[in-house]
Structure formats: C-alpha cells, structure tokens
Amino acid sequence: MPESPIRKLVPFAEAARAKGIKIFPLNIGQPDIETPDVALNAVRNYPHNVIEYSHSAGMPSLREKLVEYYKTVNIEVSPEEIIVGTGASEALLFAFQSIMDPGDEVIIPEPFYANYNGFATNAGIQVKPIFSSIDTGFALPPIADFEKNITFKTKAILVCNPNNPTGYLYSKEELEILRDIVKKHNLFLISDEVYREFTYDGKQHYSAMNLDGIEENVILIDSVSKRYSACGVRIGWMISKNKEVMATALKFAQARLSPPTFGQVAAEAAVDTPEAYFKKVKDEYLVRRNAVVEGINSIDNAFCPNPSGAFYVVARLPIDDSDKFCQWLLEDFSFENQTVMLAPASGFYSTPGKGKNEVRISYVLKVEDLKASVKVLDEALKVYPGRK
Amino acid sequence: MPESPIRKLVPFAEAARAKGIKIFPLNIGQPDIETPDVALNAVRNYPHNVIEYSHSAGMPSLREKLVEYYKTVNIEVSPEEIIVGTGASEALLFAFQSIMDPGDEVIIPEPFYANYNGFATNAGIQVKPIFSSIDTGFALPPIADFEKNITFKTKAILVCNPNNPTGYLYSKEELEILRDIVKKHNLFLISDEVYREFTYDGKQHYSAMNLDGIEENVILIDSVSKRYSACGVRIGWMISKNKEVMATALKFAQARLSPPTFGQVAAEAAVDTPEAYFKKVKDEYLVRRNAVVEGINSIDNAFCPNPSGAFYVVARLPIDDSDKFCQWLLEDFSFENQTVMLAPASGFYSTPGKGKNEVRISYVLKVEDLKASVKVLDEALKVYPGRK
Numbered sequence: 199m200p201e202s203p204i205r206k207l208v209p210f211a212e213a214a215r216a217k218g219i220k221i222f223p224l225n226i227g228q229p230d231i232e233t234p235d236v237a238l239n240a241v242r243n244y245p246h247n248v249i250e251y252s253h254s255a256g257m258p259s260l261r262e263k264l265v266e267y268y269k270t271v272n273i274e275v276s277p278e279e280i281i282v283g284t285g286a287s288e289a290l291l292f293a294f295q296s297i298m299d300p301g302d303e304v305i306i307p308e309p310f311y312a313n314y315n316g317f318a319t320n321a322g323i324q325v326k327p328i329f330s331s332i333d334t335g336f337a338l339p340p341i342a343d344f345e346k347n348i349t350f351k352t353k354a355i356l357v358c359n360p361n362n363p364t365g366y367l368y369s370k371e372e373l374e375i376l377r378d379i380v381k382k383h384n385l386f387l388i389s390d391e392v393y394r395e396f397t398y399d400g401k402q403h404y405s406a407m408n409l410d411g412i413e414e415n416v417i418l419i420d421s422v423s424k425r426y427s428a429c430g431v432r433i434g435w436m437i438s439k440n441k442e443v444m445a446t447a448l449k450f451a452q453a454r455l456s457p458p459t460f461g462q463v464a465a466e467a468a469v470d471t472p473e474a475y476f477k478k479v480k481d482e483y484l485v486r487r488n489a490v491v492e493g494i495n496s497i498d499n500a501f502c503p504n505p506s507g508a509f510y511v512v513a514r515l516p517i518d519d520s521d522k523f524c525q526w527l528l529e530d531f532s533f534e535n536q537t538v539m540l541a542p543a544s545g546f547y548s549t550p551g552k553g554k555n556e557v558r559i560s561y562v563l564k565v566e567d568l569k570a571s572v573k574v575l576d577e578a579l580k581v582y583p584g585r586k
Numbered sequence: 587m588p589e590s591p592i593r594k595l596v597p598f599a600e601a602a603r604a605k606g607i608k609i610f611p612l613n614i615g616q617p618d619i620e621t622p623d624v625a626l627n628a629v630r631n632y633p634h635n636v637i638e639y640s641h642s643a644g645m646p647s648l649r650e651k652l653v654e655y656y657k658t659v660n661i662e663v664s665p666e667e668i669i670v671g672t673g674a675s676e677a678l679l680f681a682f683q684s685i686m687d688p689g690d691e692v693i694i695p696e697p698f699y700a701n702y703n704g705f706a707t708n709a710g711i712q713v714k715p716i717f718s719s720i721d722t723g724f725a726l727p728p729i730a731d732f733e734k735n736i737t738f739k740t741k742a743i744l745v746c747n748p749n750n751p752t753g754y755l756y757s758k759e760e761l762e763i764l765r766d767i768v769k770k771h772n773l774f775l776i777s778d779e780v781y782r783e784f785t786y787d788g789k790q791h792y793s794a795m796n797l798d799g800i801e802e803n804v805i806l807i808d809s810v811s812k813r814y815s816a817c818g819v820r821i822g823w824m825i826s827k828n829k830e831v832m833a834t835a836l837k838f839a840q841a842r843l844s845p846p847t848f849g850q851v852a853a854e855a856a857v858d859t860p861e862a863y864f865k866k867v868k869d870e871y872l873v874r875r876n877a878v879v880e881g882i883n884s885i886d887n888a889f890c891p892n893p894s895g896a897f898y899v900v901a902r903l904p905i906d907d908s909d910k911f912c913q914w915l916l917e918d919f920s921f922e923n924q925t926v927m928l929a930p931a932s933g934f935y936s937t938p939g940k941g942k943n944e945v946r947i948s949y950v951l952k953v954e955d956l957k958a959s960v961k962v963l964d965e966a967l968k969v970y971p972g973r974k
Contacts, residue, residue, distance in 0.1 A: 205840055226639075228638055230636065231636070232635045233635060233636055233637045237637075238637070241629060241630075241632060241848060242630050242631070242632060243630070244626070244630060247626070248620055248815055249621045249626070249815070249816040249817065249819050249852065250817055251817045251818055284676075287841075287842045287843060288842065316838075316841030317841070319841075320683075320708075320841070322688070427636055427637070429637065429638055429844075430847030430848075431637050431848065432845070450708075452593055453704030453705070454672075454673065454704070455701070455817075456818065456820070457820065458672065458820040458846035458849050459818030459849075460819065460846070460849060461848060464848070
C-alpha cells in the first residue's frame with residue numbers, strides 16, 4: 199500500500215504551522231459547507247436505547263428513502279438494488295470484489311482519485327490508466343486508447359463523473375461512447391457519481407444508470423459525503439440491477455456485519471434537505487470556481503481548465519516537479535506569513551512521470567481565502583527555485 | 587466468500603414468522619441490553635455543524651480516552667499504539683493485512699468466530715484450524731497441535747478471549763503457553779478481547795497485552811460493540827506496540843479515509859459508563875448463562891459446558907446434523923406456537939464434518955425467554971426425525 203503524496207506533506211504542514219504560518223488547505227476534499235440541519239437533527243433525536251447492528255445491506259428505511267431521492271434525479275432503482283457501505287470507499291471495494299478476481303484489470307482514465315489505487319490493492323486487481331489531457335480539459339480519451347488497453351483480464355471501466363480530481367463533467371455523448379465499448383467487450387461500467395449535484399454553467403449531469411442497453415453492466419457508486427457535506431458519517435452505497443453482482447456483494451457486506459447506524463440515520467434524513475440548500479451551495483461553489491480558475495489563469499505561464507463539475511480543478515504550473523513544489527511551499531516559503539497546501543497531481547496519475555507540473559486545487563474555502571491563496575501562489579511562483 | 591450457515595436460515599425464519607410462529611433468536615450476538623446513556627447522550631448533543639472526516643487512525647480525543655480505559659483494566663498503551671477501525675471487523679482486517687502477505691497462514695483454535703473466515707478471504711490468507719474439544723470445555727489445544735501446524739507460511743496465532751462461540755475464558759497459564767510458542771517461532775499473537783468485561787464465577791480476564799517478552803508480537807483487537815451494547819456504532823480498534831506494524835496499518839487506514847464520526851463520539855463517551863452499569867449487566871448475564879447451561883444439561887443426552895466468559899455457549903445435542911436441525915426447527919417445528927433459532931456449530935469449524943452435533947446459543951434474551959427456549963428445544967428433540 200503506497201503512501202499518498204498528500205499524506206507525505208502533512209509533517210511539513212505541521213512544521214509550518216508550528217512556525218506560526220497560516221496555511222490555506224486546498225489539498226483535501228473536505229468542504230467547509232454546513233451539513234443540512236435535517237441530517238444533524240435526525241441524529242440528535244435518535245429515539246432508540248440500543249444501538250443495534252443494522253441490515254448488512256443497509257437499513258431498509260434508508261434504501262427506500264434513497265429510491266425516492268433517485269426519482270428526483272430521474273434514476274429508477276429499487277431498494278434491493280442498493281447495498282450501503284461504510285462510505286463510497288467500501289461500496290467501491292465491494293463492487294471490485296464482486297466483479298473481479300485477483301489479477302483482473304480495471305481501466306480508469308487518469309488523472310483519477312488516488313484512493314482508487316488503495317481499493318484496487320485491497321481487491322488484488324490491477325488499474326490500467328488511460329491518459330486524459332489537461333489540454334482538452336480532461337475530456338474522455340479517444341476510443342482507440344480504451345480498445346488497445348482491453349485484454350482478456352479487463353473486467354471493467356471506472357469513471358468518476360463529475361470528476362475528482364479534474365472537475366470534468368462527462369457529456370451524454372461521451373457516456374454513450376463508453377456504453378458502446380462496454381457492450382462490445384461485455385465489461386462492467388462503474389460510475390462514481392458522488393458529485394452529481396455539483397454542476398455549473400447550466401450543464402446537466404447524465405447518469406450511467408440511464409444508458410440504454412447496458413443495464414446489467416452498470417454499477418453506480420454514490421455517497422452522502424459530498425452531497426450533504428457529511429464526510430464523517432461514512433455512508434455510501436453501490437447500485438446494480440445485476441442480481442448476480444448484488445448477491446455476491448451482499449456476501450461481502452455480511453462478512454463485515456453492517457454499516458454504521460448513526461450515519462445511516464443522518465443519510466436517510468438528509469434526503470429531505472430542502473432544494474434551497476443546494477442552490478445556495480452551488481451558487482457558492484460557482485463563485486469559488488470562478489475565483490480559482492480566473493486567478494490561476496492570470497498567473498504567468500499557469501493554465502487552469504474551467505471544469506463544469508465537482509469542486510476541484512487540476513492546474514498546470516510553471517514548475518519542475520509538483521511534489522517538490524508542494525513541499526517547498528510548506529517548508530521554505532511564506533508570503534505575508536501565509537502559504538498554501540496543494541495536492542501534487544502526480545498522485546492522481548498511475549503512469550510514472552505524468553502530472554509533474556500539475557496540482558489539484560480543492561475550492562472548499564471561502565472566496566476571500568481562495569483569492570488570498572491565488573495571490574500566495576503567484577508570489578511563490580515568482581521565487582520558486584524550480585520554476586520553468 | 588462462502589455464505590454463513592446462520593444467514594442461510596434467515597429465509598426459513600421469515601417464513602416461520604409469516605405463519606405466526608414466535609421465534610426466540612438465540613442465533614446472533616446482538617445483546618438486548620441498553621446502550622449506556624452517556625454514549626447515547628454524547629451523540630444526541632453533537633455540537634458541530636459539519637460532519638467532517640476524522641483522523642484516519644481515529645479521533646485523537648477518542649484514542650486518549652481509550653488509554654484511560656485501558657489503565658482501569660491494567661493495560662498500558664499510548665494513543666499512537668491505537669488505530670480505530672469501522673468495528674473490530676475492520677481492525678482485524680488491518681491487522682491481517684499489516685502482518686501477512688497473500689498465501690500466509692494464521693492458526694486459530696476451532697470452533698472460532700465464523701467471520702474470521704471472511705476477513706482472511708479478504709486479506710488473501712489461509713486459516714489453519716486447531717481442534718479444541720467440547721469435552722474439555724474448549725480449553726486451549728495441546729502445544730503439540732500448534733507445533734505440528736506451524737509452517738514457514740505461518741505468521742500468527744489468533745485467539746478470541748473470552749471466546750465467541752464457546753464462551754471459554756483462557757487462563758493466564760494457557761496464555762503463557764501461547765506466549766512461548768509465539769516467541770519460539772517468532773509469530774504474532776492476535777488477541778480478540780472484545781468480551782473482556784464478561785467474565786463470571788469470580789474469574790479474572792488476563793490480557794495478551796500483559797504477557798512478558800512478546801510485547802512486539804501482540805496485536806490486541808477490541809471494540810465497543812459488546813462492552814457497551816453498541817454494535818451499530820461500528821467502532822473497534824487494533825493495538826500494537828510494534829511501530830512497523832502500526833505504520834503499515836495506518837496506510838490501510840488512510841486508504842479508506844476515516845472511521846465513522848458519530849460512532850467515535852459514542853465510543854469516547856462510553857468510556858465514562860458507570861461501574862454500576864457493568865455490575866448489573868454481568869449479574870444479568872450470569873443468571874442467563876446459568877439458566878441456559880442448567881436447562882440444556884437437563885435435556886436427555888444433551889451436554890453444555892459451563893464457560894466463564896462472553897455470552898455464548900456451544901452445546902452438544904443428540905442430533906444427526908446441526909444445519910438440518912436448525913432449519914427443521916424453523917421450517918417444520920413449533921411448540922405452543924413458538925420455536926428457537928440457533929446457530930449450527932458447523933459454521934464455526936473450519937474442518938469439514940466437525941460440529942455436526944453442536945449448536946451455538948447466544949444468551950442475549952431475558953431469562954424467562956431463555957427458559958422458554960430451553961423448553962422448546964427439549965420438546966423439539968423429542969420429535970426431531972434426525973435424533974440420535
């Protein structure tokens with residue numbers, strides 16, 4: 199299990215803080231947005247006196263409520279097609295374990311969420327990355343790139359939509375291309391849609407669940423963590439209409455007994471979050487995204503695409519090595535006693551050497567702090583010894 | 587991932603309930619005891635407005651509180667020696683993954699907690715069972731039996747003390763025998779002590795953590811689930827003084843981000859559960875154990891050891907096949923419109939054919955219900971076609 203490049207920076211951040219330097223944390227996907235009251239209150243009003251195991255697939259009342267939620271986003275599912283996990287993390291692990299044997303392969307466009315590597319290691323499977331480029335804003339790579347990576351060991355393609363780390367929102371047309379590949383080679387399509395609600399510029403999210411003709415092949419991964427700013431409840435789930443997949447996944451779910459009760463209580467109540475909450479949150483993220491994208495593009499020789507989803511961007515900076523740069527920002531730099539903590543993009547690429555001049559920025563801070571962060575970054579790049 | 591023999595019975599139980607038959611559930615380890623108020627109230631008074639990720643190793647305040655708890659049971663640990671998991675389930679998986687590679691072997695006295703098989707499958711390791719006999723009350727098997735099962739692939743011995751499913755409480759002398767084997771062959775000793783508080787007949791629990799000379803080899807597995815009747819919070823942990831083990835385990839912990847926040851809040855507060863709570867709970871379990879043990883031993887040709895810990899017994903019944911018998915109890919039998927759901931002991935043995943005339947009984951119901959259950963069982967055995 200390799201250590202993530204973000205984790206490696208933690209001791210440097212601690213040392214900087216000990217020196218009294220203020221750090222803007224743009225490195226993690228922990229939103230500062232408040233969890234909806236309905237979710238918090240449900241936990242605060244927990245009525246039972248024994249905190250019992252729940253159903254291994256998740257509380258029936260939660261799964262029924264999720265069916266309601268999916269109706270509002272035009273996805274038809276039934277409670278039996280849902281298995282609740284301890285976060286999307288566990289749900290994705292169940293999905294991997296249910297459709298692949300050790301040694302099998304999953305194709306993932308890179309850069310991709312670094313923790314996918316951990317789940318793959320845990321399941322004993324191999325990740326085959328396909329390069330997507332910052333120059334196209336991280337659009338879906340050409341079909342030919344998928345085709346040439348499909349072997350007899352390939353069992354699935356995994357996409358994150360909207361994407362972490364790039365923020366890219368796949369179009370319906372791109373998903374239909376994936377559908378055709380999946381159908382032709384009889385693969386599974388795992389679609390991680392935990393950022394479904396976070397779309398901007400009037401663009402709509404299109405779910406893999408609505409692709410015609412591959413109903414038995416799609417596995418949806420979802421979570422309350424980002425949608426309701428409730429990362430700590432550790433509730434996610436997998437959805438599949440494939441009965442065989444679900445029967446296997448349930449055995450893995452039973453082996454660990456049940457997902458956490460309080461998180462399920464919060465998740466169930468969260469479905470009733472008023473629409474106004476999302477409007478406010480999305481308006482806020484849009485302002486933040488614009489501040490970051492405009493800010494970075496105003497820096498000499500820096501480039502940031504303008505993605506339509508999630509709350510991340512991957513930006514290209516005029517630097518030699520993002521791991522070194524991100525460490526240097528914490529270890530050797532400050533501007534007006536402030537610095538920024540960024541995630542080196544190298545950690546999101548599986549191909550060695552890729553992403554060396556890219557960083558991921560999570561726009562999870564207030565807009566003033568984001569503007570201050572861009573200023574710090576601009577000043578840093580003026581003096582960074584490894585500037586290119 | 588094989589299906590557990592208990593799970594297989596669920597549809598038969600549902601069918602029996604649909605016919606209006608009352609089932610006494612003696613098959614699972616879900617206590618009916620109330621969760622302490624301090625734990626429930628801590629969750630009900632959760633003060634924060636964002637449910638954030640916690641530290642991957644568990645909230646520092648929880649780990650500090652656990653150090654306090656361990657002082658009360660004469661175990662010295664530091665917060666850095668604790669990694670909190672989503673239940674002891676995940677903690678044990680981390681332990682397996684941290685000390686073994688796929689193909690390695692762990693020795694476990696059987697019968698053992700059936701879910702150990704699932705965690706072993708997940709980690710890609712092999713369980714080597716060593717037979718312990720109902721005739722000795724499931725005491726530690728002879729040293730020779732361990733020695734002859736140790737190969738170059740053997741990395742650990744795992745014991746559950748007090749034991750699930752047998753209720754057996756290992757003595758200090760037995761643990762010292764294990765210590766000597768572990769030391770001689772440089773193995774790890776994984777000690778699952780989640781039932782530590784549940785000891786009877788004036789016997790004291792002796793922790794593997796207090797064995798001299800193998801401090802670097804011991805991994806303690808623990809949980810709040812049974813101690814505070816809080817199975818649903820999904821909080822357990824592993825403890826080791828071995829820095830290398832802990833560093834590896836932390837990487838696995840980081841890969842799944844963090845354990846559930848609310849469960850940790852409940853767990854931290856639960857440490858302040860008043861002593862009177864445990865006295866009452868233990869008094870209650872003692873009465874229940876006595877009712878079950880005496881009740882079963884009064885049945886013709888049945889035998890039940892009188893174990894000193896946990897809240898389980900494994901009993902021998904005059905039957906041909908416990909899987910068949912347990913299914914028959916639900917499918918074809920009732921006495922005064924009641925029946926019992928038991929766990930076939932075959933599921934707790936790894937060696938095929940063992941435990942065919944044994945069942946596990948969890949004494950997690952009120953004593954009147956346990957007495958009624960024994961009566962039902964007695965009547966059932968009078969008419970069971972596979973009686974021997």
